[in-house]
Amino acid sequence: MDVKDLFDDISKYENKEVELEGWVRNNRNQSNFGFIDFNDGTYFKNLQLVYDKDLKDFDKISKIRVGSALRVRGTIIKSVGSNQSHEMKVSSVEVLGDSSEDYPIQPKRHTREFLREVAYLRPRTNLFNAVFRVRSVAAQAIHEYFQSHNYVYFHSPIITGADCEGSGQMFKVTTLDMNNLPKDKDGKVDFKEDLFGKQAYITGSGQLHGETFAMAYKKIYTFGPTMRTENSNTKTHANEFWMIEPEVAFCDLEGIMNIEEEMLKFVIKYVLDKCPLEMEFFDNFVEKGIIDKLNKVVNSKFVRITHHDAITLLKEAKVDFEFKPEYGEDIAKEHEKYITEHFNGPVFITDWPKDIKAFYMKLNPDNETVAAVDLEVPGSGELMGGSQREDDYDKLIKRMKEMNIPLAGLTWYTNLRRFGGCYHSGFGLGFERLIMYLTGVENIRDVIPYPRTPNNCDY
Amino acid sequence: MDVKDLFDDISKYENKEVELEGWVRNNRNQSNFGFIDFNDGTYFKNLQLVYDKDLKDFDKISKIRVGSALRVRGTIIKSVGSNQSHEMKVSSVEVLGDSSEDYPIQPKRHTREFLREVAYLRPRTNLFNAVFRVRSVAAQAIHEYFQSHNYVYFHSPIITGADCEGSGQMFKVTTLDMNNLPKDKDGKVDFKEDLFGKQAYITGSGQLHGETFAMAYKKIYTFGPTMRTENSNTKTHANEFWMIEPEVAFCDLEGIMNIEEEMLKFVIKYVLDKCPLEMEFFDNFVEKGIIDKLNKVVNSKFVRITHHDAITLLKEAKVDFEFKPEYGEDIAKEHEKYITEHFNGPVFITDWPKDIKAFYMKLNPDNETVAAVDLEVPGSGELMGGSQREDDYDKLIKRMKEMNIPLAGLTWYTNLRRFGGCYHSGFGLGFERLIMYLTGVENIRDVIPYPRTPNNCDY
Numbered sequence: 001m002d003v004k005d006l007f008d009d010i011s012k013y014e015n016k017e018v019e020l021e022g023w024v025r026n027n028r029n030q031s032n033f034g035f036i037d038f039n040d041g042t043y044f045k046n047l048q049l050v051y052d053k054d055l056k057d058f059d060k061i062s063k064i065r066v067g068s069a070l071r072v073r074g075t076i077i078k079s080v081g082s083n084q085s086h087e088m089k090v091s092s093v094e095v096l097g098d099s100s101e102d103y104p105i106q107p108k109r110h111t112r113e114f115l116r117e118v119a120y121l122r123p124r125t126n127l128f129n130a131v132f133r134v135r136s137v138a139a140q141a142i143h144e145y146f147q148s149h150n151y152v153y154f155h156s157p158i159i160t161g162a163d164c165e166g167s168g169q170m171f172k173v174t175t176l177d178m179n180n181l182p183k184d185k186d187g188k189v190d191f192k193e194d195l196f197g198k199q200a201y202i203t204g205s206g207q208l209h210g211e212t213f214a215m216a217y218k219k220i221y222t223f224g225p226t227m228r229t230e231n232s233n234t235k236t237h238a239n240e241f242w243m244i245e246p247e248v249a250f251c252d253l254e255g256i257m258n259i260e261e262e263m264l265k266f267v268i269k270y271v272l273d274k275c276p277l278e279m280e281f282f283d284n285f286v287e288k289g290i291i292d293k294l295n296k297v298v299n300s301k302f303v304r305i306t307h308h309d310a311i312t313l314l315k316e317a318k319v320d321f322e323f324k325p326e327y328g329e330d331i332a333k334e335h336e337k338y339i340t341e342h343f344n345g346p347v348f349i350t351d352w353p354k355d356i357k358a359f360y361m362k363l364n365p366d367n368e369t370v371a372a373v374d375l376e377v378p379g380s381g382e383l384m385g386g387s388q389r390e391d392d393y394d395k396l397i398k399r400m401k402e403m404n405i406p407l408a409g410l411t412w413y414t415n416l417r418r419f420g421g422c423y424h425s426g427f428g429l430g431f432e433r434l435i436m437y438l439t440g441v442e443n444i445r446d447v448i449p450y451p452r453t454p455n456n457c458d459y
Numbered sequence: 460m461d462v463k464d465l466f467d468d469i470s471k472y473e474n475k476e477v478e479l480e481g482w483v484r485n486n487r488n489q490s491n492f493g494f495i496d497f498n499d500g501t502y503f504k505n506l507q508l509v510y511d512k513d514l515k516d517f518d519k520i521s522k523i524r525v526g527s528a529l530r531v532r533g534t535i536i537k538s539v540g541s542n543q544s545h546e547m548k549v550s551s552v553e554v555l556g557d558s559s560e561d562y563p564i565q566p567k568r569h570t571r572e573f574l575r576e577v578a579y580l581r582p583r584t585n586l587f588n589a590v591f592r593v594r595s596v597a598a599q600a601i602h603e604y605f606q607s608h609n610y611v612y613f614h615s616p617i618i619t620g621a622d623c624e625g626s627g628q629m630f631k632v633t634t635l636d637m638n639n640l641p642k643d644k645d646g647k648v649d650f651k652e653d654l655f656g657k658q659a660y661i662t663g664s665g666q667l668h669g670e671t672f673a674m675a676y677k678k679i680y681t682f683g684p685t686m687r688t689e690n691s692n693t694k695t696h697a698n699e700f701w702m703i704e705p706e707v708a709f710c711d712l713e714g715i716m717n718i719e720e721e722m723l724k725f726v727i728k729y730v731l732d733k734c735p736l737e738m739e740f741f742d743n744f745v746e747k748g749i750i751d752k753l754n755k756v757v758n759s760k761f762v763r764i765t766h767h768d769a770i771t772l773l774k775e776a777k778v779d780f781e782f783k784p785e786y787g788e789d790i791a792k793e794h795e796k797y798i799t800e801h802f803n804g805p806v807f808i809t810d811w812p813k814d815i816k817a818f819y820m821k822l823n824p825d826n827e828t829v830a831a832v833d834l835e836v837p838g839s840g841e842l843m844g845g846s847q848r849e850d851d852y853d854k855l856i857k858r859m860k861e862m863n864i865p866l867a868g869l870t871w872y873t874n875l876r877r878f879g880g881c882y883h884s885g886f887g888l889g890f891e892r893l894i895m896y897l898t899g900v901e902n903i904r905d906v907i908p909y910p911r912t913p914n915n916c917d918y
Contacts, residue, residue, distance in 0.1 A: 005609070021708075021709040021881070022677070022709075024879070040677050041676035041677040042676065067879040069708075069881035096709075096881045097850065100877045103879075120872075120874075121671075121675075123672055123675035123676065129675065129676075136606075136610075136612040139602075143602050147595075152595040153594075155594070155684070155701055155907070157918070158617070158686065158699060159686065159699050161918075172633050173631070173632050173661065174633075175631070175688045178633070178640065178648050178658070179647050179648055195698065196698075196914060197916075200916050212582075213591070215583075216500050216580075216582035216583045216588065217501065217588075218501050219501065224684060227618065229654055240617060249480075250480040250499075250528075391556065416579075418562075419526050420528040420556050420557075421555075449672065450615075452618050452655065454655070454656075456655065457618060457619065457655035457656075457657065458620060459616070459621070459668065
């Protein structure tokens with residue numbers, strides 16, 4: 001039986017004997033009785049086990065170490081002294097797995113930096129236990145949102161033979177012995193001997209492939225790991241992260257903003273509903289007021305403002321920005337912060353200068369901006385980035401040439417515009433950014449089970 | 460509006476005008492009227508559009524090519540002639556995207572080999588449309604099964620610095636320029652200059668990492684892409700595929716078999732329930748009787764037999780096997796086939812010879828076999844492979860030494876046995892094998908959107 005099932009229907013078990021298996025979070029005792037904080041991982045709160053001198057192995061139980069795995073039997077009773085409604089009066093305890101003296105997760109405060117070093121044990125702490133359960137529940141919320149709206153879950157390939165993103169920015173993947181590479185007559189690596197018979201890469205996005213399936217199913221989404229080579233040591237960058245990339249045919253920029261807004265609200269509500277204890281913990285110990293913040297988002301209408309108007313707003317602001325806001329240029333972190341605080345909620349910024357955006361974004365009639373949209377949220381900055389896609393074959397080819405995108409490997413992509421193309425849009429959502437936003441945890445390393453960042457690939 | 464929503468409640472729309480956007484699967488016409496088979500990808504069946512001479516642009520509509528994207532308005536009426544209950548009497552048609560003369564997906568039979576060559580268009584055919592929708596629905600079934608049973612969805616890392624699986628069998632991943640590798644003083648590649656500061660690989664399994672989270676949450680599952688370097692050109696091997704790896708603490712071999720059986724039945728029922736049209740299509744055109752086969756599985760109790768007894772059964776069989784079955788040895792494809800046909804349903808084969816299984820499987824008291832289990836299903840062979848894990852620290856270390864598994868990089872794994880270890884079990888399910896089993900499609904290349912196999916990494 002899971003502790004979650006017990007707590008979900010606790011009054012049913014009152015005065016009944018149950019058997020549970022789980023781990024010791026703490027063990028405190030006096031001469032005549034003792035308490036074990038017991039947790040099996042399925043439920044955020046500990047169950048308090050009460051054992052007393054009458055038990056024949058009282059002394060043995062008193063010495064059970066933190067971290068040990070137990071099988072316990074006992075009666076569920078109403079709690080008198082503790083801050084919980086119920087506890088277990090123990091009748092027997094069996095140690096299934098002892099915990100060594102040097103067990104690092106003792107019942108005291110550990111720094112997040114220390115816990116990163118024992119990443120394989122940190123989900124046993126309250127903070128990380130809550131974070132990674134919210135991560136799981138938020139993932140399910142995303143699947144439920146899209147599946148219930150007729151989307152097809154599309155598994156985009158990870159390995160690709162097309163270096164369309166610029167191979168310098170992609171991981172190379174090989175089965176060759178890197179200390180003994182086969183060479184061709186020009187002294188270059190002979191990739192014919194590699195598994196795929198050519199140089200292979202890891203894609204940084206499933207979007208282009210996603211568009212091919214959107215042109216068959218109307219609505220698709222990806223949800224999978226993404227790897228990027230950015231050599232960037234910030235709180236918000238990791239070299240391996242999970243991403244959601246929906247793509248919708250017969251959908252324009254307004255339409256995709258509506259979907260982003262509806263989806264985000266759905267996910268927030270779902271997590272607040274399914275993880276009340278975890279959210280309460282974040283509210284108390286990580287980000288004060290986070291539950292209010294999220295509830296407010298659910299009930300708000302997101303602001304929509306053009307990049308041009310956002311720059312005007314920034315220029316008129318009585319703030320001494322480090323980077324001066326300029327029409328036609330990108331928006332810095334400090335600007336994002338000002339804008340979301342100004343509107344006190346999520347803000348869609350639309351119609352960005354074409355020169356700072358990707359080749360596949362639809363050119364607006366002004367020939368200067370593209371139908372792109374970033375969603376900025378208070379505290380976390382950019383959460384989603386999307387656009388309407390260029391569906392005019394000739395304009396797309398022209399833009400790809402201007403931006404030196406190799407056309408040859410992307411015929412399948414450009415052909416979508418020749419074979420029943422239509423107006424369509426999509427967006428990308430960095431899953432870890434979402435988890436940071438939902439939990440208040442500020443470092444991406446603390447919302448991924450095993451983070452990969454420059455010079456860091458442990459476990 | 461999605462065509463699926465229309466069909467889900469078609470009588471509500473009778474004699475109402477609706478607007479739809481989608482694609483032309485076929486366009487047939489005579490001098491006074493014509494029919495368009497219309498599909499927006501959200502629903503397996505086409506909607507028949509009827510247009511007649513009264514429309515002012517009748518001639519233009521008559522010439523609309525297969526594959527074109529349309530916006531249509533019209534009235535939903537009861538169908539008289541067609542094999543569908545309803546059709547649309549068209550009042551206006553707008554071509555959103557023309558389809559070129561050379562559009563490859565014409566309304567005729569295409570071979571699967573040809574369709575692999577235009578993989579980006581094949582989801583527009585009935586077969587692949589059905590396959591990839593079932594893939595999406597089966598993925599959701601898996602998530603719903605585990606989430607509703609208190610599991611945490613765990614994202615195992617793809618990139619790893621530990622070559623515990625034997626680096627020869629793993630993809631290497633690098634940001635270095637392979638034509639210009641930095642070398643150290645011994646002439647070896649200087650991986651200090653690589654992004655992670657050391658050689659990095661792609662893992663072939665998330666299991667070991669999964670165990671770390673099972674020791675915190677009791678029940679976890681992974682579901683993500685997996686890459687393996689096998690140079691194997693068979694119908695059942697791909698170098699990139701998706702895998703589900705559940706791991707359960709306080710669970711023995713019997714327990715994990717119960718979970719495998721319950722989960723498989725849940726997924727089958729879910730797909731039969733959500734994809735009746737697709738399953739009917741497979742039954743008619745891919746594998747006759749597949750719906751009966753799957754229904755029978757749902758209502759059966761899976762056979763459980765030891766490897767020893769399976770070999771005895773094979774030895775007693777009046778069959779001239781190419782490979783002679785032997786105690787202590789592996790079971791060949793022809794043997795799997797015999798066994799599943801003999802029992803006429805799924806069969807768990809347990810307690811395998813230790814020498815043909817992995818280091819982490821629990822040694823049985825006989826010191827010869829391990830608590831491993833493979834699930835064999837008729838037609839597809841091995842669908843899942845699992846085991847109880849070795850939870851005895853000393854036995855695990857001994858076995859790792861015997862099998863030359865480098866201990867140094869796996870302290871975090873072996874330590875799980877020192878810090879509250881417990882009996883636990885898990886299994887792996889190859890997602891594509893499952894889809895092949897559910898659809899009757901025999902080649903793994905036809906159940907992955909963009910297959911990667913030796914010498915094949917297109918798109």
